[in-house]
Amino acid sequence: MNLFRRRRKCLPALVLLCAAVGCSSADDNASAAVPSPAAKTANLCRNLDAALPSKVDGQGRRDPEPASALTAGWGDPAIILRCGVARPAEMSDTQADSGEVDGVGWLMVKQDDGGYRCTTSLRQAYVEVTLPAALAEDGAAPLIDLAPAIKKAIPEGIAD
Template sequence: MSLTHFRRRPGPARVRGVAASAAFPTLATLSLLLSACSSTPEIASADLGTEDQQACEQLVDALPATLNDLEQVDVEPADALGAAWGDPAIVLTCGVALPDDYDPFSTCDDVNGVGWFAPPDSLEEDAQDEQVTVTAVSYRPLIQLVVPADYRPDGVSAALTDLTEAVKSTLRLEQPCT
């Protein structure tokens, strides 16, 4: 009997090695695949006046390193007027406009003295598996927080609570939440 008779896999050894390497990605490829799964959050820049620009910069500097027990992550651009925490990321943007569905008669929820507006349909029981966008409507400039569905329902209130000190110490109160 020859040694080729005892091979477990068919085909020449050279082909088996190529097939095996194609089946198992290298560490570099695996790293690239994993990094593609989590992307750096992008924060849109707003055209703000000098006073609002400075207030947003102060807010960003005052934001907590953790939000809802999630570590702060890098954002694009690096000098964005906002921040992000976790993966999927909870994203805060400073200097946003009032939401389209907000009007002077909309209700807002007071979280430690900061009034937040959430679209009424996002609070419905069947919307708990969707991301929610809340806007601090009592302070200027306005800030918006996008919370992925992964952190609902308790993560929204925990994140808003964690932001209270930074908001109150850097932004100006214009209209308390009623």
């Protein structure tokens, strides 16, 4: 009988613990460092945020933490976009991989984990898209989906 009372006292604590763990593990959003560009670039990035598609490569939008108009994400593992990043050093490398996807130029840098970090070129703001290794086999599909929004919101030119 004494054992039953102990179990009854422990049961509400166990339920409370499970509920707390369930709530905290539901927040599985990716994280991304928020760039801090100049005001002109930040304005372009806010325009891009408003133009971004709800799906990229068939993945629904799931923005990273902390929430910002300068970052966006899709799917899990996440495709992460950051607008207003600094000019990548690799842009000075004449041997760097680059290409054009639907009218948007990209610098493409393979990461140690097999993914890619792609950064727009010849636009008034640098837009960085990180593709996880699991999606790298899809090629340029995410960049194709993002090209219309980038062309609409980020004019051609040289970023400050």
